[in-house]
Amino acid sequence: MPSPSPPPPTITFPRSPVPSIPARPVQTAAALMIGDEILNGKTQDTNSHHFALRCFELGIELKRIEVIPDDEAEIVEAARRLTADFDFVITSGGIGPTHDDITYPSLARAFNQDLAMNDEVLSRMAQKSMYRKEWLEQQTDEQRTARERMALFPSQAEVLFVTDDLWVPVVRLEGKLCVLPGVPSLFRRLLDNLMESYIPLPAERPFRHMVFTTLPESSIAPFLTELQRRVKGEGVRIGSYPSFQKGVTVSLIGNNEARVRELGEEVCKEIHGTVVVKDA
């Protein structure tokens, strides 16, 4: 009988330094989800919703989410277009060791770069694998080559180590396109650390206020239209979201919390609504 594996040791690494040069705050963002498994229904994409929530909390306007297949031409086209159009772009998926993981080579092509092996990643990967050393020594050359593909990045990329306990870095291209893994637990850890420390954030953050009513949407429509017209100049956005045969949630979003709450009171009175924290 094989002896049980020892628990993996705790290994930590230094994080990448946060750039001290002030950069223009990120205003707009886009997400490029790369994966056949989402398009063929095997996997429900939850990463883009996590990203949407983070963007909202941090005052970044997420303008677009695209889901595309593991296809070089499509990755090249979408990565170039989104990077040209928005301040901050993430990709999710396609960075593992197998044949269907083509995100890094496709992005290298998108931005006319070669691929280069990152020694620091190889070293961290090796340290993290020490506890299964015997097992790894049995890997063939081909299997080792497959592992090392995970350290083969576009040659001019920044390699950001945003956590101290994972060997996976965030690879950043053109100063704005950040490559993240598709596995949700890893995606979230890396994204949250990246956005907290490595992205220049806007000074202001929006406040969302929601009011629920059982009145039909058409009955509240004229009031909401007029209200939106009145508060547009203040940057307040009004949304109206029906739940089938239940009622309507009205959302008010703006940077001035006191003003949004004040408008919320007016909305409550006018549409016989109640303030809700979560969607009906």
Next chain:
Amino acid sequence: MPSPSPPPPTITFPRSPVPSIPARPVQTAAALMIGDEILNGKTQDTNSHHFALRCFELGIELKRIEVIPDDEAEIVEAARRLTADFDFVITSGGIGPTHDDITYPSLARAFNQDLAMNDEVLSRMAQKSMYRKEWLEQQTDEQRTARERMALFPSQAEVLFVTDDLWVPVVRLEGKLCVLPGVPSLFRRLLDNLMESYIPLPAERPFRHMVFTTLPESSIAPFLTELQRRVKGEGVRIGSYPSFQKGVTVSLIGNNEARVRELGEEVCKEIHGTVVVKDA
């Protein structure tokens, strides 16, 4: 005290006839999800996953999902581009009575059409509302106008009544772009009926087989690469999807179920795997 409302009566309508002219089967599809509420994190989009599952089951290749804001210019651009590129396109969201519901007018502009009121929809809407007649009679002109916006479609659209108990139709433009509501229960009912009867489907449907292994992804990578090379000509697609610190799910997809099962046995043997029905 007001008397309790009577239960709504059961009203059914005739469905639109299914066209008998044979059309070329739909091979590729795209989904355009329209809604600020998805991009600002208020709502997690589940409609695109439902669409992805239906496409897979019916043998249609979903090639792209895009989420865009309630913004006319963005709807126009995306609707034109996706309709040019794919056989079957759906939109979800933005067809209610309020100011932020701009899908129909934006699509009319995208395809250079006017808007025209659909009398059959108005009539079905009125019949469905009979049980709250008194209440509706209190609506102002503005409120009635808001309701009637839900029957104001691009003038050259087909108006397909795909269910017998909802007044909401599926509006189809250019013979391929189908407009669906964002509310998930309505989206699903209408989409499922639409795809079952009104879309020319491919003759063949794919079969998905999944194998789970606890081996690291890099160890199985060379075998999978070689296998994908070997079976590509048969139209079999191999995918590899890791779960963090658990293992890897390998997916085999092809139209020939017997062949896919046979390859699945080979995969099981080679990677010390087990067949799984649901993802690990």
